[in-house]
Amino acid sequence: MQDIFYKSASELSELLEKKELSSVELTKAMIERTKSVDEKVAAFNSFDEADALAQAESSDARRAAGEAKGALDGIPVGIKDNMAVYGQPLTCSSKMLEKFVSPYDATSIEKLKTQGAVLWGRLNLDEYAMGSSCENSAFKSTSNPWNLDCVPGGSSGGSAAAVAAGEAVFALGSDTGGSIRQPAAHCGIVGVKPTYGRVSRFGLAAFASSLDQIGPMTRNVKDAAMLLQAISCHDERDSTSYKISTPDFVKALEDQRGHKWTLGLPKEYFANAESTPAMEPVLKAIEFYKSLGCEIKEVSLPHTDYAVATYYIIATAEASSNLARYDGIRYTHRAEKFDAKDSVDIYCQSRAEGFGEEVKRRIILGTYVLSSGYYDAYYLKAQKVRTLIRQDFENAFKEVDALLTPTSPTPAFKKGEKASDPLSMYLSDIYTISANLAGVPGMSLPCGYSDGLPVGLQILGKPFKEDEMLSIANEFEAAHEFKDQHPSL
Amino acid sequence: MEYEAVIGLEVHVQIKAESKIFSRVRAGYGHEPNTLVDPVVMGLPGALPVMNKAALDGIIKAGLALNCTIPDYCKWDRKNYFYPDSPNNYQITQYDQPICDGGSVEIEMPGHNRGEMGEHKEIKLTRIHLENDVGKLNHFSEDSLVDYNRAFTSLMEIVSEPDMHSGEEAFAFLTAIRQTMIYCGISDCDMEKGQMRADANISVRPVGQKELGQKIELKNLNSITGVKNGIEYEIKRQTRELKKGNTIKQATWRWNAELGQTEMMREKEDAHDYRYFPDPDLMPVKIDDEWRNRLRDEIPELPWNKQRRFLEEYSLPYSITSVLVPDRELSDWFESAAKQSPKSAQAIGNLVVNDLLRELGEAGQVLRDCKITPDSLLGLVQVVEKGTIPKNVANKDVFPEMFKSGETAEQVIERKGLKPDFDEDQVKVWCQEAIDENPKPVQNYKDGNEKALNALLGPVMKKSRGKANPQLVNKLIRELID
Numbered sequence: 001m002q003d004i005f006y007k008s009a010s011e012l013s014e015l016l017e018k019k020e021l022s023s024v025e026l027t028k029a030m031i032e033r034t035k036s037v038d039e040k041v042a043a044f045n046s047f048d049e050a051d052a053l054a055q056a057e058s059s060d061a062r063r064a065a066g067e068a069k070g071a072l073d074g075i076p077v078g079i080k081d082n083m084a085v086y087g088q089p090l091t092c093s094s095k096m097l098e099k100f101v102s103p104y105d106a107t108s109i110e111k112l113k114t115q116g117a118v119l120w121g122r123l124n125l126d127e128y129a130m131g132s133s134c135e136n137s138a139f140k141s142t143s144n145p146w147n148l149d150c151v152p153g154g155s156s157g158g159s160a161a162a163v164a165a166g167e168a169v170f171a172l173g174s175d176t177g178g179s180i181r182q183p184a185a186h187c188g189i190v191g192v193k194p195t196y197g198r199v200s201r202f203g204l205a206a207f208a209s210s211l212d213q214i215g216p217m218t219r220n221v222k223d224a225a226m227l228l229q230a231i232s233c234h235d236e237r238d239s240t241s242y243k244i245s246t247p248d249f250v251k252a253l254e255d256q257r258g259h260k261w262t263l264g265l266p267k268e269y270f271a272n273a274e275s276t277p278a279m280e281p282v283l284k285a286i287e288f289y290k291s292l293g294c295e296i297k298e299v300s301l302p303h304t305d306y307a308v309a310t311y312y313i314i315a316t317a318e319a320s321s322n323l324a325r326y327d328g329i330r331y332t333h334r335a336e337k338f339d340a341k342d343s344v345d346i347y348c349q350s351r352a353e354g355f356g357e358e359v360k361r362r363i364i365l366g367t368y369v370l371s372s373g374y375y376d377a378y379y380l381k382a383q384k385v386r387t388l389i390r391q392d393f394e395n396a397f398k399e400v401d402a403l404l405t406p407t408s409p410t411p412a413f414k415k416g417e418k419a420s421d422p423l424s425m426y427l428s429d430i431y432t433i434s435a436n437l438a439g440v441p442g443m444s445l446p447c448g449y450s451d452g453l454p455v456g457l458q459i460l461g462k463p464f465k466e467d468e469m470l471s472i473a474n475e476f477e478a479a480h481e482f483k484d485q486h487p488s489l
Numbered sequence: 490m491e492y493e494a495v496i497g498l499e500v501h502v503q504i505k506a507e508s509k510i511f512s513r514v515r516a517g518y519g520h521e522p523n524t525l526v527d528p529v530v531m532g533l534p535g536a537l538p539v540m541n542k543a544a545l546d547g548i549i550k551a552g553l554a555l556n557c558t559i560p561d562y563c564k565w566d567r568k569n570y571f572y573p574d575s576p577n578n579y580q581i582t583q584y585d586q587p588i589c590d591g592g593s594v595e596i597e598m599p600g601h602n603r604g605e606m607g608e609h610k611e612i613k614l615t616r617i618h619l620e621n622d623v624g625k626l627n628h629f630s631e632d633s634l635v636d637y638n639r640a641f642t643s644l645m646e647i648v649s650e651p652d653m654h655s656g657e658e659a660f661a662f663l664t665a666i667r668q669t670m671i672y673c674g675i676s677d678c679d680m681e682k683g684q685m686r687a688d689a690n691i692s693v694r695p696v697g698q699k700e701l702g703q704k705i706e707l708k709n710l711n712s713i714t715g716v717k718n719g720i721e722y723e724i725k726r727q728t729r730e731l732k733k734g735n736t737i738k739q740a741t742w743r744w745n746a747e748l749g750q751t752e753m754m755r756e757k758e759d760a761h762d763y764r765y766f767p768d769p770d771l772m773p774v775k776i777d778d779e780w781r782n783r784l785r786d787e788i789p790e791l792p793w794n795k796q797r798r799f800l801e802e803y804s805l806p807y808s809i810t811s812v813l814v815p816d817r818e819l820s821d822w823f824e825s826a827a828k829q830s831p832k833s834a835q836a837i838g839n840l841v842v843n844d845l846l847r848e849l850g851e852a853g854q855v856l857r858d859c860k861i862t863p864d865s866l867l868g869l870v871q872v873v874e875k876g877t878i879p880k881n882v883a884n885k886d887v888f889p890e891m892f893k894s895g896e897t898a899e900q901v902i903e904r905k906g907l908k909p910d911f912d913e914d915q916v917k918v919w920c921q922e923a924i925d926e927n928p929k930p931v932q933n934y935k936d937g938n939e940k941a942l943n944a945l946l947g948p949v950m951k952k953s954r955g956k957a958n959p960q961l962v963n964k965l966i967r968e969l970i971d
Contacts, residue, residue, distance in 0.1 A: 084528075084535045092534065104528050106535055205534035209769035238537050239772050318769055321567050324578035325532040329635070340632070343573050370569070370764035379766060 005033040005166035006486055009223040012169060013071045016063065023063075023074030026169075027056035027118055030076045034121070034167040037489045040148055042140045043162035045081045046089055047121035052076065055118040062116065072230055073116030078168030080159050081122040082129055083214065084203035085109050088119075092205050093137035094127045096326045096333045096354035106203020107238065108172060108214050108231040115230055120168055124158030127356045128323065129179055129207045131155050132428045135419050136358045143415075144186060145487040146453055150412040153183030159217045160187035165489055170218040170227055174204055176211045177311055178408075178432025181444035184217055185278075185407035185456025188446045188482065190224045190473070191217045193432075195463045196439035197242030199228075200235030206322040208315035209240070211436040220483040221445070221474045225249035228466060247467050256471035263289055263472070264299035264400030269431055281448025281455045282406045285476060289404070292475060297400055301392040304434060306385050308426060311433040313369050313382035320366030326354065361422065386437050393438040397462045402472050405431050407444040407456030431458055441466045445473045446482040454482075491696040492731060494724040495704075496659055497651040498716075500666060501686040502676045503622065504547035504643035510621050511538030511581060511771075512641055518682045522636035530641045532576030537770050538621075544643035545588070545774065547675045548619045550784045551645060552589030554669050554791060557617060559781055563588040564773040569764040573635050574624040582620035582646075584765040588774070589617035594649070594669075595793050596661035604808040609793065612662050613650040620644050639683065651690065651701060656721035663687060663713045664815075668792045672817045680712050687716050692737070693727040702727070702737060707751060709743040719744035723751050795820060803827055803834035812842040818856050819846075826863035826870075836870045844884060848892045860895030869898035878907055879958045909956040913965075919952040920945070920965045931970060942966055 004026065007015075015021035031049055038044050059074035068074075079085060082092045084102040086109075091097045105113065112119065126136035134142040134157030142157045144150040145165040152161040156173030160183035163171050173180040175193035184191025192215045199214045206212060216227035232246040265286065273279045290296055328334040328350025335349030355363070369378035396403060408428055418425045435442035440463055444456035457476070461469030477483055509516045512529035528536035552559050566584035592614035598607035622642040627634050647666060653659050667678040667685060678685040687710050692702035707723055710716040722744075727737055739757040790798070796814045799805045805813075813820040823841045827834040845866070849859060869891065873883045883898070890901040902908050923945045924931055933941035942963070949962045 082534075084533075090534060097534065100534070102533075102535075104533070201535075202537050203535040206537075206770075237539055239539055239770060317766060321569050321579050321764070321766070324569060324571065325534075325576065327571065327573075327578055329573050330531060330576070331533070344571065347571055367764065370766055372762050372764070375764075375766070 003166065004029045006219070007169075008220050009075050009169050009218070009226055010071070012075055016074045017068070019063070023056035023059040023118060024053060026074065027052050027076050027120070030120060030168065033165075034162075037145075037165050038167060040143060040489060041145055041161050041165045041167065042142045043078075043123055043152075043158040043165065043167055045091055045093060045122045045124050045139055045158070048088065051088075052118055052120050059116050059118065069114070069116035071226055072112065074118060075169050076118040076120035077112060077227070078121050078123050078159055078162045078171035079109070079119055080125055080156050080171065080173050082125055082174060082205040083109060083172060084205075085119055089122055090205065091122065091139070092128045093125045093139055094326075094354065094356065094359070095138045096351075098138070098333065100331055104203065107200035107233070107235045109203060111231050111233060117230070121162070123156070123162055123168075123171060125179075126155035126157070127359050128205065128319070129155040129174055129176055129212075130319070130358050130362055132178070132182055132425050133413070133415070133418065134158065134183075135415065136356055138356055141415060144412045144453070145489055146188060147412065149414055150453065151186070151415050153186035153408070153412060155179040155183075156191070156217060157183045160184050160189060160191065163187070163189050163217050163219060164487060166486065170216060170223050172214055172227075172231070173217045174207075174212055174214050175432075175436065176207045176315060177436050178429040180215045180217060181432050181442055181456065181458060182408050182429060184444040185446075185458075186412035186454065188454030188485070188487070189217060189219050190221055190443065190445055191215065192224050192228055192443040192466065192470070193435060193441060194228060194232065194466055195242070195441045196436070197240055198244075198441070198464065198466065199231050200233060200238040200241045202235055202237040206318075208318040209322060210318060211311075211315055213436075221470055221477050222250060222253060224443070225253055225470050228470075242464070244464055249467055249470060252467035253471055253474050256468065257474070259471065260293050260295070261289070261401045261468070261472055262295045262297060262399070264297050264396055264403045266301045266304065266396065266403055266405060267298050268301055268304035269405040276406065277410045277450050278406050278408060278455045281450065282404070282457050285447040285457045286404055288476060288479065299396040299399055299403070301389070301396060301434065303385060303388045303392050307389060307434045307437060308430055310382045310385045310389065311429075311437060312365065312426060313378050314386060314437070316362045316366030317370050317379050318366070320363045320370065323355075323359070323363055327351070328354070358422070389434055390438040393434075393440050393460075401462070401465075402469055403460040405458045405460065407431060407458040411450045411453035411455055435460050439463060441469055443469055443473060445476060447476065447480075448482070490732070492693050492728045493696050494654055494691060494693050494720075494727075495651045495701055496653040496655075496720060497690040498649045498653070498659060498662060499688045499690070500647040500649075500663065502551070502645050502647060502666070502670055502678060503684045504544050504645060505674070505676050506541060506543040506547065506643050508541055508543070509641040510541050510544045510619070510643040514641070516642045517638070520638055522634070522638060525638040526640075530576060530637055532578075538581060538768075540771060540774070541643065544619060546784060547643065548588055548617060548645045549776065549781065550673055550788060551647075551670065551675050552592060552617050553781065553785050554673050554788050555589075555592040555594055555614060555617070555647070555666075557589035557592030557614065559588065559776055560586070560590060561777070562586065562773055562775055565768040565771040566765045567768045570761065572623070573633070574626050574640070576624065576637060576640055580620055580623065581768055581771070583618035587616045587618035588776075591615070592617065594662055594665050596658065596665045597793070598657060598661055600807070603811075604806065606807045606811070610658070612652045612658070615648040615650050617645055617647045620646060651692075656717040656719075656724070659689065659720050660713055660717040663716055665792075667713070668815050672789055672792055673787075686710075689716065689720055689723075691720060691723045691727070693724060693731060702731075703739055705737065705739065706741045707744060708741060708754065709745075711746065715744055715746050718746070718749065719751060722749070726751060789817065792817075803831055803838070805834060805838050809835070809838040809842050812846070813838065822856060822863055826867040829864075829867055830871070833867065833870045833874065836873070837866060840866060840870065840884070840888065844888050845892070848889060852892075859892065861892050865891060865895075865897050872898050872902065876958050876961055878902060878909075878956075879960070882907055882956075907956070909953065909958075911953065911956075913961070916949070916953065916957050916961060917965050917969070919949045919957070920962060920969055922952070923948040924966065924969055934970065942970075
């Protein structure tokens with residue numbers, strides 16, 4: 001029998017329902033697995049064994065009483081450490097919030113709780129979700145389970161590594177410029193960034209409010225559909241959450257089987273195919289879709305070249321303001337020594353000590369682009385380019401159902417390789433950030449290997465057509481065995 | 490050289506609403522520190538603002554009442570600055586697209602004496618916008634503590650043009666805004682509770698000069714009188730400086746009400762860069778005619794319009810309207826009696842502003858709790874008009890009883906036996922007696938001294954044990970003599 005910790009959520013759900021497995025057994029298996037491998041993987045910032053087991057016991061009690069709450073009841077789900085869970089630490093992997101315990105639940109967390117999921121652990125990330133390698137965490141550098149010398153990607157590197165290593169059945173990540181999809185690609189799992197507005201941001205510590213989305217990170221497409229369905233909603237506590245009903249994503253996978261999709265290849269993404277190490281498996285995947293009878297069309301997203309620059313202006317501008325609340329006054333780290341006569345000195349000392357290098361770099365950049373005299377040249381211009389990028393996608397989607405691209409130019413890189421070169425780190429998000437600027441959904445799906453490391457295929461869908469995007473992914477997954485391949489730890 | 494002052498005011502008014510502007514937490518004053526808070530108000534990680542529609546209704550109503558244009562579209566911006574009373578270290582406000590554009594405030598200057606209405610003027614507004622209020626810092630010897638109860642209360646900022654020239658105008662401007670807000674139920678504008686706060690920009694220039702002089706900002710104006718006194722002091726100070734040949738430096742000053750003088754807080758700092766940008770957490774607001782009209786319909790008759798109407802429809806003297814009109818409830822109370830008998834309006838008005846207010850004050854009551862009704866007050870005026878009892882008896886003996894017990898005038902008159910137990914013929918008899926007993930004043934009257942007959946009034950009143958109606962007595966005496 002396959003190890004219990006690598007079973008999919010849908011399989012586990014069935015076992016729980018048939019009472020062949022209890023949530024306590026399952027949760028204990030997760031705890032044991034985590035204890036045995038997390039020394040190497042370092043995906044968890046913290047976990048609360050007793051709390052997880054208590055949740056599992058309640059789930060089993062519910063089930064015994066015939067009151068199970070649905071497919072997720074009793075299944076452990078890992079949570080990126082930038083989402084609020086009542087009574088649990090919320091560190092954002094920052095010294096600033098090292099001692100902060102959340103007094104409230106994020107909407108997504110509340111939804112998981114009402115569906116009986118077992119919230120399992122706090123997963124590492126780049127500090128405040130700023131980074132692509134998890135090396136910007138103030139606490140630990142998570143390792144890629146496929147090669148412990150490599151990064152898991154970021155910023156949701158802890159979530160990706162935990163799911164890949166069998167330390168969680170699945171997990172929630174957040175994606176501002178690729179922070180779900182890029183680590184999913186690097187760790188050989190499925191990661192979905194929903195359409196902006198599909199999932200409430202309430203309770204997600206904001207990095208860049210107009211770009212952030214919470215999404216599922218799973219070992220297969222069906223689990224992603226399940227988890228996405230569980231967290232999607234219109235939320236009155238988030239004014240940017242969209243008033244739209246949530247389709248049955250799991251059922252759509254069956255309903256849309258065998259559909260002949262029209263798939264677009266944005267030519268700008270394939271311009272440097274020869275020099276892109278992760279390209280070969282992606283091109284094979286495209287051949288596969290052709291063989292299914294899907295129409296493959298070249299399309300153009302002409303403003304692609306400006307995406308990285310635009311992103312780093314808008315994201316840092318919003319971040320500089322969003323992170324101003326971490327000031328040493330109320331609940332954050334406060335420097336021990338400061339000039340008590342001068343509140344500015346509390347801010348300066350506390351923020352100097354509490355924030356890491358990358359966070360400071362982005363706050364400074366964002367402060368600069370919003371400054372009077374520079375606002376028009378940077379922020380306003382970037383917003384205009386953002387509109388053009390969005391229009392690029394609108395035009396492309398007049399011709400095709402979805403776009404296929406690589407998720408990342410390279411497979412996971414070595415730890416330390418890019419740590420001192422922020423610009424090359426920023427460029428590792430080159431294929432993923434446009435989706436955030438345009439607000440469209442995107443996902444990464446394991447499609448092969450390069451030098452023994454997983455490579456991801458990115459699928460970008462029409463706004464609020466995650467069902468189609470997932471169905472397209474499902475066709476590929478069903479015909480390949482990547483979902484059943486796991487790193488040896 | 491003659492100098493003139495130019496004054497602009499920035500008035501912050503809290504909008505009265507159950508909950509705060511971007512959170513569902515209750516808004517209030519005087520609670521235990523940091524009890525009216527939630528993740529949004531404390532600026533916790535992950536908290537998001539959500540617009541409170543009641544605050545939008547309040548400011549749109551205020552804008553309509555102050556003659557502003559309400560554009561179809563407004564948006565929210567972040568004003569970034571660090572201060573411990575600001576939970577997010579940015580304020581959500583409106584930078585370039587406020588919810589109310591332009592506008593004007595009608596003000597009334599003081600008249601030459603209390604009974605005379607002063608000049609009415611129009612002060613132009615630049616804009617009114619909506620923003621969140623901040624918390625309150627309390628400084629102690631060793632440290633400072635922050636109370637976030639006030640943070641995220643709905644706050645509107647009314648910005649005037651530099652359109653005023655004296656402390657008296659500023660006083661009248663704030664008074665008019667306050668009355669309008671109270672009339673519309675938008676705010677109670679209690680300055681002691683911080684519901685209304687004002688900062689003034691004051692500059693002085695030689696008369697005839699077009700350009701404005703260097704302005705200073707005056708803060709800590711904690712009452713409407715404080716605004717007047719602070720501005721007057723500052724105008725004198727700046728004029729004195731200019732006359733000495735000194736220049737005014739851009740700076741922020743504060744009014745010290747105890748010492749009655751202004752004090753410099755800080756010289757011009759580097760102009761603050763607030764790095765305004767559109768708040769990505771909030772959607773812009775679209776306002777249509779249906780919304781505007783619904784709120785316009787909720788606006789009651791505004792104070793100055795009511796004053797004009799009272800002066801005209803009821804021929805009230807200014808001294809009565811000036812007491813009635815600033816108090817919406819009192820003037821409505823008055824009118825529900827007066828409109829039933831417009832010719833009695835002045836008598837009703839007198840009873841309201843003199844007797845009713847006095848009794849309320851002495852009893853420590855408010856109008857809404859008082860036992861006397863507009864109808865029963867009108868009843869009292871009418872028994873006097875009918876001549877049943879004289880006015881002095883009505884005011885002195887009947888009204889206080891009605892106020893205490895809630896009885897009608899008739900009930901009080903009946904119970905206290907105030908109704909005369911004689912008829913007009915009897916009064917006539919007493920009048921004739923008085924004429925016969927006092928030939929001298931009668932002769933004086935016949936010689937042309939109108940006032941001489943007053944001497945007969947006393948004896949008749951005495952004969953009637955004070956119950957005869959003096960007007961009737963006067964009339965009868967004249968008839969008997971003539």
